[in-house]
Amino acid sequence: MVTFIFVTIWLPNFMRRDVFQAIADPIRRDIISLLAKEMLTVNAIAENFDISRPAVSKHLKILRECGIITINKQGREQLCQIEPKNLVPAFLWIDQYRELWEQKLDSFEAYLNDLQSKTQENGKNKSNK
Amino acid sequence: MVTFIFVTIWLPNFMRRDVFQAIADPIRRDIISLLAKEMLTVNAIAENFDISRPAVSKHLKILRECGIITINKQGREQLCQIEPKNLVPAFLWIDQYRELWEQKLDSFEAYLNDLQSKTQENGKNKSNK
DNA sequence: TATAAACGTAACCATTTGGTTACACAAATA
DNA sequence: TATTTGTGTAACCAAATGGTTACGTTTATA
Numbered sequence: 001m002v003t004f005i006f007v008t009i010w011l012p013n014f015m016r017r018d019v020f021q022a023i024a025d026p027i028r029r030d031i032i033s034l035l036a037k038e039m040l041t042v043n044a045i046a047e048n049f050d051i052s053r054p055a056v057s058k059h060l061k062i063l064r065e066c067g068i069i070t071i072n073k074q075g076r077e078q079l080c081q082i083e084p085k086n087l088v089p090a091f092l093w094i095d096q097y098r099e100l101w102e103q104k105l106d107s108f109e110a111y112l113n114d115l116q117s118k119t120q121e122n123g124k125n126k127s128n129k
Numbered sequence: 130m131v132t133f134i135f136v137t138i139w140l141p142n143f144m145r146r147d148v149f150q151a152i153a154d155p156i157r158r159d160i161i162s163l164l165a166k167e168m169l170t171v172n173a174i175a176e177n178f179d180i181s182r183p184a185v186s187k188h189l190k191i192l193r194e195c196g197i198i199t200i201n202k203q204g205r206e207q208l209c210q211i212e213p214k215n216l217v218p219a220f221l222w223i224d225q226y227r228e229l230w231e232q233k234l235d236s237f238e239a240y241l242n243d244l245q246s247k248t249q250e251n252g253k254n255k256s257n258k
Numbered sequence: 259t260a261t262a263a264a265c266g267t268a269a270c271c272a273t274t275t276g277g278t279t280a281c282a283c284a285a286a287t288a
Numbered sequence: 289t290a291t292t293t294g295t296g297t298a299a300c301c302a303a304a305t306g307g308t309t310a311c312g313t314t315t316a317t318a
Contacts, residue, residue, distance in 0.1 A: 020152055020153045020155075020158070021153050023149055023222075023223075024149045024150050024152075024153035025275090025276085026149075027276090029149070029222070032226070036225075036226055036229055041294080041295095042294070042295060042296095043293090043294065043295080051276085051277070051278090052277075052278065052279085053294090053295080054277085054278075054279085054295090054296080054297080055276070055277055055278075057295070057296060057297085058275095058276070058277085058297095059276085061296090075284095075285060075286070075294090076284065076285040076286065076293065076294050076295070077285095077293095077294060077295085078294080078295065078296090082226075082229070084226050084229040084230035085230045087223055087226055087230060088230060090223055091220075091223045091224065091227065093152075093158070094152075094216055094219055094220045094223065095220065097161070097165055097211075097213050097216055098220065100165055100211070100213040101213035101214045101216060101217060154305090154306085156306090170264080170265090171264070171265060171266095172263090172264065172265080180306085180307070180308090181307075181308065181309085182264090182265080183265095183266080183267080183307090183308075183309085184306070184307055184308075186265075186266060186267085187267095187305095187306075187307085188306090190266090190267095204264090204314095204315060204316070205263065205264050205265070205314065205315040205316065206263095206264065206265080206315090207264080207265065207266090
């Protein structure tokens with residue numbers, strides 16, 4: 001006899017979180033920008049925003065779950081540090097389309113050049129008339 | 130007499146939408162990836178996903194509002210086209226931290242090299258003993 | 259001309275998000 | 289030792305998100 005057991009796995013939210021979600025929020029992007037300059041405690045980060053400290057704590061939790069920051073306990077303070085390499089996946093994703101937009105921008109420049117040369121030719125014709 | 134008039138401006142949601150929000154959703158990233166290869170109609174895009182066509186329409190609306198795609202009406206079909214240059218702001222934001230992670234990766238490599246050379250020296254010492 | 263196809267959108271729903279206040283607790287300080 | 293400081297988290301809430309079905313409209317086709 002063969003028995004099949006079906007299991008529904010409940011995936012907690014933070015498992016579904018990724019770097020794209022992390023940088024989707026402007027406050028989290030600002031936190032990243034702050035930590036890019038220096039390590040900061042939770043309170044020092046919170047001073048830069050109008051939202052409550054617990055709200056900042058939540059953002060930090062998300063950033064930590066995505067690996068974008070690490071937190072070191074120093075006495076009663078929590079020192080937050082950026083882990084920039086974990087931004088790389090997002091960078092690579094966008095970077096794969098770089099060729100696409102550069103190509104488009106090239107053709108835009110080509111279009112501009114073309115336009116310019118045609119205008120010059122027009123000018124020539126006019127002056128020749 | 131001076132009169133002050135205070136006006137509260139109601140900002141509709143889509144005004145707050147930006148490219149970071151656009152690429153936060155995995156389905157929207159997949160749509161971008163599809164459109165990077167070729168122009169597609171709405172139905173053609175929807176065929177690639179398990180969600181309903183109206184759900185895809187909503188995603189396309191968001192992508193269009195962020196300028197990441199443009200839509201051209203061709204008879205009764207809507208041809209979607211990627212506008213890759215509007216990914217550039219997101220690229221530039223992440224790119225500003227590139228130096229940071231490259232520096233970190235360099236020091237990681239340096240750390241690895243250091244470790245390796247030390248191990249080799251250890252080996253030397255052992256063989257010299 | 260009646261029907262089918264290719265959409266957009268309204269109305270609705272459950273879940274997620276991002277904020278708040280209140281509270282607990284460990285570590286520093288008086 | 290009592291108090292203050294730094295922080296995490298629970299409980300709660302409104303709004304946003306992402307999905308659905310139902311329906312309307314325009315365009316192509318039988």
